[in-house]
Amino acid sequence: MASAAASTNLIESAKRAACRQAVANHFSPNFTYVGIGSGSTVAYVVEAIAELGPSVTGKMKFVPTGSGSTALIRNAGLSVLQVPDLLLEVGFHPESTDHQPIDIYFDGADEVDAELNCIKGGGACHFQEKLVSRLSKSFICVADSRKKVDRLLTNWTYVPVEVSPMGGEYVRRELLRLGSTDPKIRVSGPTFIRTITDNHNHIIDAPFPTLLLNSEADKLDPAKGLWTPDALLARIKKIFGVLEVGIFSGLNGPQVAQLSTDIEGVKPVKAYFGTPDGKVETLG
Numbered sequence: 001m002a003s004a005a006a007s008t009n010l011i012e013s014a015k016r017a018a019c020r021q022a023v024a025n026h027f028s029p030n031f032t033y034v035g036i037g038s039g040s041t042v043a044y045v046v047e048a049i050a051e052l053g054p055s056v057t058g059k060m061k062f063v064p065t066g067s068g069s070t071a072l073i074r075n076a077g078l079s080v081l082q083v084p085d086l087l088l089e090v091g092f093h094p095e096s097t098d099h100q101p102i103d104i105y106f107d108g109a110d111e112v113d114a115e116l117n118c119i120k121g122g123g124a125c126h127f128q129e130k131l132v133s134r135l136s137k138s139f140i141c142v143a144d145s146r147k148k149v150d151r152l153l154t155n156w157t158y159v160p161v162e163v164s165p166m167g168g169e170y171v172r173r174e175l176l177r178l179g180s181t182d183p184k185i186r187v188s189g190p191t192f193i194r195t196i197t198d199n200h201n202h203i204i205d206a207p208f209p210t211l212l213l214n215s216e217a218d219k220l221d222p223a224k225g226l227w228t229p230d231a232l233l234a235r236i237k238k239i240f241g242v243l244e245v246g247i248f249s250g251l252n253g254p255q256v257a258q259l260s261t262d263i264e265g266v267k268p269v270k271a272y273f274g275t276p277d278g279k280v281e282t283l284g
């Protein structure tokens with residue numbers, strides 16, 4: 001049996017392999033703005049991009065999805081541009097024709113289903129991640145193969161929900177009424193203090209049964225706990241006090257570009273999964 005350290009090494013190598021392939025296939029020296037997500041996996045995307053050197057990356061700007069992501073970009077010697085500054089720089093206004101100024105967005109996920117819908121927010125960053133995803137021409141997901149499932153909430157058991165601290169208990173009660181079993185306000189650190197997000201909010205981790213695929217909407221039956229990703233996302237978003245839900249479903253990059261109206265959820269166009277035997281599987 002492999003030791004714990006050996007299996008951690010295998011997982012880290014799997015993540016690195018997925019990221020290297022994703023960068024090799026999708027990164028272009030012609031990019032101006034690149035979105036960088038949060039978490040442990042996307043660090044290997046930044047590593048691979050930084051290795052290309054300043055002659056390639058020097059004129060590019062990297063748009064982060066939170067404080068961790070900002071530090072990751074800076075520490076790699078790359079240039080950070082926060083979303084509000086990006087929108088000022090590109091002159092983003094109601095008449096703009098380019099709704100997606102970010103050329104590409106790389107990020108990890110907690111789970112990815114067969115239709116590329118994702119659970120995100122295990123690191124409490126899903127609000128800014130969804131913002132950057134909406135502003136990106138395409139979202140490329142990178143992960144190790146443990147994250148690849150047929151349906152969401154198979155191995156990962158809960159939906160991260162970002163809430164106003166004042167409204168936390170209210171939202172928790174509403175989630176219980178929707179059928180979530182024991183939604184909990186997330187705590188962290190040795191003293192179990194409530195996790196504070198980069199947006200100064202709290203996170204509720206709301207367990208739900210395994211979700212259907214969106215293509216199985218004919219089986220939707222919330223009273224029996226049968227939700228599609230789109231339906232559960234839309235329903236949780238309706239609860240007063242919720243900022244954002246860690247379900248990335250619905251439309252993806254090229255489809256969003258055709259819309260100028262507000263849309264729900266932005267899922268990846270492609271996912272790369274590193275396996276422990278050194279291979280990389282793709283979806284999309």
Ligand SMILES: O=C[C@H](O)[C@H](O)[C@H](O)COP(=O)(O)O
Pocket residue numbers: 037038039040041042107108109110119120121122123124125126129
């Ligand atoms: O809030 C965190 C993000 O959604 C992460 O992208 C997600 O949790 C995956 O993180 P990791 O790559 O560390 O598994």
